[in-house]
Amino acid sequence: QIDPKDYTFSGLKNETVGRLPGKVAGQQFVIQDCEDCKIYIFDHSATVTIDDCVNCQIFLGPIKGSVFFRDCKDCKCVVACQQFRTRDCRKLEVFLCCATQPIIESSTGMKFGCFQYYYPELALQFKDAGLSIFNNTWSNIHDFTPASGEKNWGLLPETAVVQDYVPLPSSEELKAVRVSTDATKSIIPITRGQRQKNSDESCLAVFFAGDYTTANARKLIDEMTSKGFQLVQTKEVLMKAEDAHRVFQQSALEFIPLLEKGPVVALEFNGDGAVEQCQSTINEVFSGTKVFVSESKASASQDVDNFYNFADMQMGM
Numbered sequence: 001q002i003d004p005k006d007y008t009f010s011g012l013k014n015e016t017v018g019r020l021p022g023k024v025a026g027q028q029f030v031i032q033d034c035e036d037c038k039i040y041i042f043d044h045s046a047t048v049t050i051d052d053c054v055n056c057q058i059f060l061g062p063i064k065g066s067v068f069f070r071d072c073k074d075c076k077c078v079v080a081c082q083q084f085r086t087r088d089c090r091k092l093e094v095f096l097c098c099a100t101q102p103i104i105e106s107s108t109g110m111k112f113g114c115f116q117y118y119y120p121e122l123a124l125q126f127k128d129a130g131l132s133i134f135n136n137t138w139s140n141i142h143d144f145t146p147a148s149g150e151k152n153w154g155l156l157p158e159t160a161v162v163q164d165y166v167p168l169p170s171s172e173e174l175k176a177v178r179v180s181t182d183a184t185k186s187i188i189p190i191t192r193g194q195r196q197k198n199s200d201e202s203c204l205a206v207f208f209a210g211d212y213t214t215a216n217a218r219k220l221i222d223e224m225t226s227k228g229f230q231l232v233q234t235k236e237v238l239m240k241a242e243d244a245h246r247v248f249q250q251s252a253l254e255f256i257p258l259l260e261k262g263p264v265v266a267l268e269f270n271g272d273g274a275v276e277q278c279q280s281t282i283n284e285v286f287s288g289t290k291v292f293v294s295e296s297k298a299s300a301s302q303d304v305d306n307f308y309n310f311a312d313m314q315m316g317m
Contacts, residue, residue: 002027004030007024007027007028007029007030007045008029008030008031008032009030009031009032009034009037009039010030010031010032010033010034011032011033011034012033012034012035012037013034013035013036013037014035014036014037015034015037015038016037016038016039016040016169016170016171016174017037017038017039017040018039018040018041018042018059018169018171018173018174019040019041019042019043020042020043020173020174020176020177021042021043021119021121021125021177022043022121023043024041024043024044024045024061025043025044026044026045026046026064026128026129027045027046028045028046028047028048029041029045029047029048029049030048030049030051031048031049031050031051031053031058032049032050032051032052032053033051033052033053034053034054034056035053035054035055035056036054036055036056037053037056037057038056038057038058038166038167038169038170039056039057039058039059040058040059040169040174040177041059041060041061042059042061042119042121042174042177042179043061043121043125044061044062044063044064044125044126044128044129045060045061045062045063045064045129046063046064046065047063047064047065047066047067047068048060048063048066048067048068048081049067049068049070050067050068050069050070050072050075051069051070051071051072052070052071052072053069053072053075054072054073054074054075055073055074055075056072056075056076057075057076057077057165057166057167058075058076058077058078058079058166059077059078059079059117059166060077060078060079060080060081061080061122061125061129062080062081062122062125062126062128062129062131063079063080063081063082063129064082064128064129064130064131065081065082065083066081066082066083066084066085067079067081067083067084067085068085068086068087069085069086069087069089069092070086070087070088070089071087071088071089072086072089072090072092073089073090073091073092074090074091074092075089075091075092075093076092076093076094076165076166077092077093077094077095077166078094078095078115078117078162078165078166079094079095079096079097079098079115080096080097080098080115080126080129080131080188081096081097081098081099081131082098082099082100082129082130082131083098083099083100083103084096084098084100084102084103085102085103085104085105086103086104086105086107086110087105087106087107088105088106088107089104089107089108089110090107090108090109091108091109091110092107092109092110092111093110093111093112093113093156093165094110094111094112094113095112095113095114095115095116095117095138095156095160095162095165095166096112096113096114096115096136096138097114097115097131097133097136097138097188098136098137098138099131099132099135099136099137099315100137100315101137101140101141101142102137102138102140102141102142103141103142103143103144104141104142104143104144104152104153105143105144105145106144106145107143107145107152107153108152109152110141110152110153110154111153111154111155111156112138112139112141112153112154112155112156113138113155113156113160114136114138114139114188114190114191114193115136115138115186115188116162116181116183116186116188116190117162117179117180117181117186117187117188118179118180118181118182118185118186118187119177119178119179119180120178121177122187123187126187132236132263133187133188133189133214134189134217134234134235134236134265134266135234135235135236135237135315136188136189136191136234137193138191138193139155139193139194139195140193140194141153155193155194155195158195161181161183162181163181168181189217189218189221189231189234189267190231191231191232191233191234192230192231192232192233192270193232193233197230197232197270198230198270198271199270199271199272199274200301201270201271201272201273201274201275201297201300202232202268202269202270202274202294202300202301202304203268203269203270203274203275203277203278203293203294203300203303203304204266204267204268204292204293204294204300204303204304204307205220205266205267205269205278205282205291205292205293205294206247206248206255206264206265206266206267206291206292206293206307207220207264207265207266207267207289207291208255208258208259208261208264208290208291209258209261209262209263209264210261210289212289213262213265214265216286216289216291217234217265217267219285219286220267220278220281220282220285220286221267223281223285224269224274224277224278224281227277228271229269229270229271229274229277229278230269230270230271231267231268231269231270232268232269232270233267233268233308234265234266234267234268235265235266235307235308235311236263236264236265236266237263237264237266237311237314237315238259238262238263238264238314239259239263239264239310240259241256241259243310243314244256244259246306246310247303247306247307247310248292249306251292254290255290255292258290266307266308266311268304268308274300275293275294275295275296275297275300278293278294279293
């Protein structure tokens with residue numbers, strides 16, 4: 001028998017509380033009327049609602065459905081979810097991984113950054129919550145109630161460090177979770193999102209489903225970012241033959257047989273020389289693997305547009 005009290009933090013002040021991996025196991029969770037608290041949910045859950053919280057620091061592991069903040073202010077959060085919503089909130093700073101477009105309503109002073117976090121159980125929790133580490137639209141915010149001439153939200157500085165916002169847990173119980181906020185260890189690839197691109201040259205690389213798709217995509221990200229290129233966006237999505245013709249154009253026929261195995265993972269890199277560097281890395285490191293990569297700087301921006309327009313339609317953005 002499930003006791004809702006085990007899945008609720010209510011009316012707490014100046015406390016550090018949390019749930020260890022395996023303790024929430026896909027249930028709903030409620031956080032309400034908390035002040036000056038540090039709250040860590042190191043597990044996956046169905047949905048989470050956060051009401052009337054003030055000056056709290058909150059980590060929420062992968063959420064299969066929605067997370068909804070209402071009437072909260074001055075909170076700093078790290079959140080991974082399918083849907084993100086706020087209503088009547090003031091001054092929330094959120095490192096976010098969200099599979100769909102995040103929505104704010106009647107909220108002001110909102111700031112967003114890209115989710116960056118690691119602990120050993122997190123990858124499996126993403127799977128259990130049905131979330132892909134490559135589907136993260138953290139910076140593509142929809143404001144339901146825009147005020148004319150004012151912007152209710154913005155992006156955190158690129159140099160923002162998670163630990164300065166949501167520190168590592170200090171209680172003995174929660175210290176057992178081996179957390180790292182080192183950006184290079186993050187389970188979610190760190191993307192530029194809607195920030196201004198540094199260069200007018202981007203490159204699209206697409207990996208096809210197989211045993212090593214995630215590992216290969218991560219390896220390419222590591223190789224490219226270590227050489228100073230920036231990862232703009234990532235996406236994991238199913239494609240059909242007609243989509244392949246739209247996106248891969250002349251080389252579609254080569255890739256269509258690979259689409260039946262499962263979703264593709266697409267990466268957009270940005271920087272002068274991105275296409276050439278991406279091609280040579282793929283030839284050196286992934287010689288036995290079929291990967292779609294933009295052919296030239298001229299075709300690359302069209303590749304990126306074709307793919308992400310298709311993906312956004314797929315995901316109903």
